[in-house]
Amino acid sequence: MKLSIDHKSPVPLHIQAEQLLRELIKDPAYQAGKLLPNEVELAKKLAISRTTLRQAINKLVYDELLIRKKGFGTKVASSKISSKSMNWLSFSQEMKARGINVKNYELHVSWVFPDESTASFFDISTDKKIVKMERLRGSSDNPFVYFISYFHPRIGLTGEEDFKRPLYEMLEDEYSTVANLSKEEISAIEANKFIADKLEIENGGPVLFRKRFVYDQGERPMEYNLGYYKAESFVYTVESRRT
Structure with a gap:
């Protein structure tokens, strides 16, 4: 999946990042437990701040789609x-x-x-x-x-x-x-x-x-x-x- 954000779009960056993450985690590899890309690397790749990316991740954590553990990483939550x-x-x-x-x-x-x-x-x-x-x-x-x-x-x-x-x-x-x-x-x-x-x-x-x-x-x-x-x-x- 191509990871990119349209910086000229009127859609806020954190919303675009959230939509991108929602599509990304549908990948069977992530559904099987693979960790999401490192925050620093992903933010750099998308050319957005870590704060903006974290805002998107927090929304998915709130929606119980992601689990984030300090010192471990972020992965897709087990479906219930x-x-x-x-x-x-x-x-x-x-x-x-x-x-x-x-x-x-x-x-x-x-x-x-x-x-x-x-x-x-x-x-x-x-x-x-x-x-x-x-x-x-x-x-x-x-x-x-x-x-x-x-x-x-x-x-x-x-x-x-x-x-x-x-x-x-x-x-x-x-x-x-x-x-x-x-x-x-x-x-x-x-x-x-x-x-x-x-x-x-x-x-x-x-x-x-x-x-x-x-x-x-x-x-x-x-x-x-x-x-x-x-x-x-x-x-x-x-x-x-x-x-």
């Missing part, structure tokens, strides 16, 4: 999967919106008796079997989330559905069940051996644990979902607007 709480989507839709191809590492569907908390949420007895779905999912490189979903028997699932499809899309198309409301509980926990093995992390390692209570358009409970996210690969963003 992000989920926002507003306008929630199915996991597949969330990842598609972020340009991430989801890989299913495991998919298991079974009929089980619900425990007390699940039965209470669905307002059913513990002796009535329900469909349970377990999915280990992630990027093409590695798994980063393990889901367990339970579904209200009212929906009419048989267990033979194509759960590889986006979940809420499938429920709407095949069962006219529309997910309309999600209530969530987020906490940080230590992975037990089962979850650690699934996510390929150390036993006791940090995990983001998300409980999701999903309701249909009539505000009737339809899904109880447990999600265990690899902490190093996922950040949960809460966006609020004052009214």
